[in-house]
Amino acid sequence: xxxxxxxxxxxxxxSGVDHRRWSLWQTLGKRFGIYDIPDDLRLSVVVPAYNxxxxxDTILQRILEVPIQKEVIVVDDGSTDGTSxxxxxxxxxxxxxxxxxxxxxxxxxxxxxxxxxxxxxIIVIQDADLEYDPAEHLRLIQPIVDGxxxxxYGSRFVxxxxxxxxxxxxxxxxxxxxxxxxxxxxxxLTDVETCHKAFRSxxxxxxxxxxKEDRFGIEIELTAKVxxxxxxxxxxxxxxxxxxxxxxxxxxxxxxxxxxWCILRYWWSD
Numbered sequence: 001x002x003x004x005x006x007x008x009x010x011x012x013x014x015s016g017v018d019h020r021r022w023s024l025w026q027t028l029g030k031r032f033g034i035y036d037i038p039d040d041l042r043l044s045v046v047v048p049a050y051n052x053x054x055x056x057d058t059i060l061q062r063i064l065e066v067p068i069q070k071e072v073i074v075v076d077d078g079s080t081d082g083t084s085x086x087x088x089x090x091x092x093x094x095x096x097x098x099x100x101x102x103x104x105x106x107x108x109x110x111x112x113x114x115x116x117x118x119x120x121x122i123i124v125i126q127d128a129d130l131e132y133d134p135a136e137h138l139r140l141i142q143p144i145v146d147g148x149x150x151x152x153y154g155s156r157f158v159x160x161x162x163x164x165x166x167x168x169x170x171x172x173x174x175x176x177x178x179x180x181x182x183x184x185x186x187x188x189l190t191d192v193e194t195c196h197k198a199f200r201s202x203x204x205x206x207x208x209x210x211x212k213e214d215r216f217g218i219e220i221e222l223t224a225k226v227x228x229x230x231x232x233x234x235x236x237x238x239x240x241x242x243x244x245x246x247x248x249x250x251x252x253x254x255x256x257x258x259x260x261w262c263i264l265r266y267w268w269s270d
Contacts, residue, residue, distance in 0.1 A: 009186060035138040037145060043137065044120030044201070045069040048110035049128035053082040060090055062134040063126060072096045073114040074128070078104035083128075108218030112211050115204050123204050127195045136238050140198045143234040150231040152205050153189060154196030154238035177259045184267035185227035189235060192220050193259070196238055203231055210270055216255045217262040224266035 045063050046239070049056055056074075063072050076084050078101045090096045099113055113124065124140050126134055137156065143149035178192040193216075207225045259265060 001177045002109070005127045027100050033143050034120035035145075037068055037138060037141075039069075040122075041069065041084065041122065041145065042120040043068050043141065044118035045070055045126050045134070045137070046111060046114035046118060046123060047072060047126050047128050048077055048107045048114065049079065049083055050077040050088075050107075050110070051079050051081040052128040053085060053086055055130050056083050056086050056128055057089075059128055059130060059134065059171070060096065063137075064093075064095060066134055066137050070095060070121060071118070073117055074098050075110040075114050076100045077106070077110040078102060087142045097139040106214035106216075108211070108213040108215055111218055112208065114212075118201065120206065121201055122198055123201055125195060131240045131241050132196045133239050133241065133264070136196070137198075139236055140196060143236065144198060144200055147230070148232065149234040150200050151233045152198040153224050153233065153235045154190060154194050154198075155189070155191040155235045156194060156238060156240040158235060158237045161178055173256045177220075177256065177263070178261060180263050181223055183262055185224055187223070187227055187233065189223070189233070192223050193234070194238075197222065198215055213262060215258065217258045220259050221266055224263070225270065228266075228270060230234070 014115050039114050041052050047059070047063070052059075060072065060074070063070070074090070074096065075086055076098065084100070089100045098116065099117065101110065101113070112129060115123065122144055123142060124137055126132065126137075132154070140152055140154050174191065178189055180193045181187070182189055195230055203226060206229065207222070210225060211221060213221045
């Protein structure tokens with residue numbers, strides 16, 4: 001769709017009154033979750049999955065329901081709970097590619113595998129649990145579509161959407177890690193550990209050969225490397241439906257220590 005066409009009816013904006021209405025639409029439409037996405041834009045949604053048998057069907061269905069042309073690249077990272085069997089049912093879907101690691105290697109390794117196969121103009125990371133809502137993909141990528149951003153982080157701390165109230169010390173650890181990361185990258189992010197991130201494909205192509213982290217340290221590494229290359233980074237608020245350890249949450253204290261190590265490691269060298 002042309003930049004000066006109405007996203008609802010497709011008519012061309014010509015008069016001054018039309019342009020004022022168009023400007024108002026650009027503001028209010030996004031405010032109410034209606035986005036103008038080019039028809040030829042293709043999104044790559046990369047989904048690292050490890051032992052997510054309870055959620056994998058639901059998350060893939062929600063991803064496919066987002067109204068945008070897409071490919072979904074799922075990496076089964078050595079699951080042992082039946083996730084692999086569930087994914088076999090999705091392999092016949094034209095939009096879904098299922099890749100497999102024979103053994104569990106970690107989220108970072110799964111993302112590297114998926115990034116290498118992504119062909120869309122924009123790449124979005126979507127965890128296989130239900131903590132992050134695929135319905136917000138359009139909001140996440142809009143700054144890239146508008147041409148103002150190269151990378152967009154979905155922040156859990158600047159959102160008007162619902163947030164499940166959970167672990168105090170997780171919240172504090174996230175704030176400390178985000179502050180430390182910002183000190184070394186000279187960014188002002190509010191949520192460096194968010195899993196909901198979007199990238200122009202050119203960004204991923206540039207940094208992919210340098211990525212090293214196999215586990216959750218990939219979040220810190222990605223941030224350090226896009227900051228080092230001075231890509232344009234934006235944040236947008238997202239909803240967050242956090243889950244408990246009993247529900248399958250995997251990140252823990254060891255990963256917090258690893259995050260601090262990664263902050264120092266990738267500040268010192270690429």
